[in-house]
Amino acid sequence: MLLLPLVRLRARQTDRRTDGQTEMCTLEKRGNVFVLAITGPGEHRLNPTLVGSLRSALCRVREEPNCSALVTTAEGKFFSNGYDLSWAQNHRDRLELMSSELRALVRDLISLPMPTIAAVTGHASAAGLILALSHDYVLMRKDRGFLYMSEVDIGLVLANWFVTLIRSKIGSPAARREMLMKAAKLTAAQGAAMGIIDSVHDGPEETIRAAIRLAEELVVREWDGHVYAANRMVVLREVLDSLGSDEAVEAAANRASSKL
Amino acid sequence: MCTLEKRGNVFVLAITGPGEHRLNPTLVGSLRSALCRVREEPNCSALVTTAEGKFFSNGYDLSWAQNHRDRLELMSSELRALVRDLISLPMPTIAAVTGHASAAGLILALSHDYVLMRKDRGFLYMSEMDIGLVLANWFVTLIRSKIGSPAARREMLMKAAKLTAAQGAAMGIIDSVHDGPEETIRAAIRLAEELVVREWDGHVYAANRMVVLREVLDSLGSDEAVEAAANRASSKL
Numbered sequence: 001m002l003l004l005p006l007v008r009l010r011a012r013q014t015d016r017r018t019d020g021q022t023e024m025c026t027l028e029k030r031g032n033v034f035v036l037a038i039t040g041p042g043e044h045r046l047n048p049t050l051v052g053s054l055r056s057a058l059c060r061v062r063e064e065p066n067c068s069a070l071v072t073t074a075e076g077k078f079f080s081n082g083y084d085l086s087w088a089q090n091h092r093d094r095l096e097l098m099s100s101e102l103r104a105l106v107r108d109l110i111s112l113p114m115p116t117i118a119a120v121t122g123h124a125s126a127a128g129l130i131l132a133l134s135h136d137y138v139l140m141r142k143d144r145g146f147l148y149m150s151e152v153d154i155g156l157v158l159a160n161w162f163v164t165l166i167r168s169k170i171g172s173p174a175a176r177r178e179m180l181m182k183a184a185k186l187t188a189a190q191g192a193a194m195g196i197i198d199s200v201h202d203g204p205e206e207t208i209r210a211a212i213r214l215a216e217e218l219v220v221r222e223w224d225g226h227v228y229a230a231n232r233m234v235v236l237r238e239v240l241d242s243l244g245s246d247e248a249v250e251a252a253a254n255r256a257s258s259k260l
Numbered sequence: 261m262c263t264l265e266k267r268g269n270v271f272v273l274a275i276t277g278p279g280e281h282r283l284n285p286t287l288v289g290s291l292r293s294a295l296c297r298v299r300e301e302p303n304c305s306a307l308v309t310t311a312e313g314k315f316f317s318n319g320y321d322l323s324w325a326q327n328h329r330d331r332l333e334l335m336s337s338e339l340r341a342l343v344r345d346l347i348s349l350p351m352p353t354i355a356a357v358t359g360h361a362s363a364a365g366l367i368l369a370l371s372h373d374y375v376l377m378r379k380d381r382g383f384l385y386m387s388e389m390d391i392g393l394v395l396a397n398w399f400v401t402l403i404r405s406k407i408g409s410p411a412a413r414r415e416m417l418m419k420a421a422k423l424t425a426a427q428g429a430a431m432g433i434i435d436s437v438h439d440g441p442e443e444t445i446r447a448a449i450r451l452a453e454e455l456v457v458r459e460w461d462g463h464v465y466a467a468n469r470m471v472v473l474r475e476v477l478d479s480l481g482s483d484e485a486v487e488a489a490a491n492r493a494s495s496k497l
Binding site: 151152153155156157158159160163171172173174176177180181182183248 | 352373374405406407408432435455458460461464465467468469471472474
């Protein structure tokens with residue numbers, strides 16, 4: 001397979017991080033399939049830097065709307081462990097920025113003019129799981145990794161738009177209750193039983209290969225990318241409508257301010 | 261009308277007496293008072309709601325209301341307040357359904373996070389179609405938040421199916437079924453204790469439930485069906 005690296009998006013964190021990592025992602029095209037990979041061994045926390053580089057990559061992807069598909073994946077133990085709460089340090093402006101950046105990224109994915117597939121090769125928690133679920137298809141390695149909406153365990157209130165997105169992807173109220181009210185740590189097999197995960201695979205490389213195979217099958221349909229996006233936006237209209245605001249981050253910021 | 265006890269970490273709220281436990285303002289008022297007491301201990305607690313006798317609850321007290329507008333409206337607003345209390349309760353809630361649950365009585369059961377039921381007796385029954393009543397919008401909003409299958413909702417609401425516990429479990433309404441009433445309550449308390457072990461902050465738990473059930477909360481503000489029923493009653497005078 002000829003790998004054509006398109007861009008290596010790198011960003012330097014301005015504040016010191018204990019693990020010394022700089023969050024970045026790579027974008028390559030393998031035949032018709034864009035592969036967007038969050039790189040580095042860390043937790044891939046969704047701070048504005050990482051989300052900004054993902055959005056830049058999607059700008060590039062958007063330039064080739066026909067006969068294309070997107071696979072999003074990540075290196076290491078984590079797909080993404082959610083918002084960068086240690087960066088935000090409960091500061092109102094940082095919480096609001098993380099939320100608005102993530103909502104913009106999700107809007108980018110929902111309006112992307114091609115099919116999208118998340119190849120979940122590690123843990124996906126909270127906002128990280130939301131990122132995975134913002135794709136049309138979700139494939140996951142079967143041997144390791146959990147899907148986990150951690151909010152109730154860590155004392156946070158779910159964003160309305162998180163719940164709206166989850167409701168658009170998980171049809172069973174009991175499954176939603178397990179995820180959201182019981183903070184269940186779901187394996188890939190449990191995710192598949194709940195209908196969140198479309199297929200499970202042996203290990204990360206096979207998961208990515210399967211995602212690319214699925215992407216190629218979808219490309220063969222020769223859909224007009226803009227029509228595909230427009231239809232997705234109709235199907236996920238409620239989700240799009242919910243992206244305009246985030247009351248939970250308002251409330252969290254208010255609680256934080258009131259402790260000062 | 262109801263008793264409240266605490267067994268370890270678990271509040272057990274039981275509707276007492278051998279009757280149908282019709283949801284008139286008196287019974288609903290005593291349930292709400294009990295929940296006030298429960299609300300005082302939001303951490304490391306859970307609630308199990310159950311009932312004595314043949315019925316969990318057979319719904320609104322229509323013979324008390326006698327089609328009087330003010331009584332119908334009072335019963336509706338009291339039940340909606342009770343449901344709001346349950347949805348905002350700062351701890352996990354479990355209904356141990358040990359008898360028939362019909363109409364507003366089934367709504368009461370479904371207002372809990374988990375619903376356990378005895379397998380050997382008792383029906384779940386939305387009776388409105390059979391008895392000539394129109395479903396409240398908020399009933400349907402609540403049911404939609406708990407039952408995902410449109411076909412299952414049609415069976416319940418448009419066919420007034422009398423569901424056994426097993427059928428309820430297949431539809432995803434009932435989380436688990438048990439042998440008889442005592443075992444159902446024991447299982448409910450066991451589940452409650454498992455949830456308490458998670459040590460959730462009760463207020464965070466409630467806030468999250470209120471996000472998940474936001475549409476249901478929004479729907480509790482009014483009840484067009486009782487307006488319509490009261491109008492039909494008035495027009496017959």
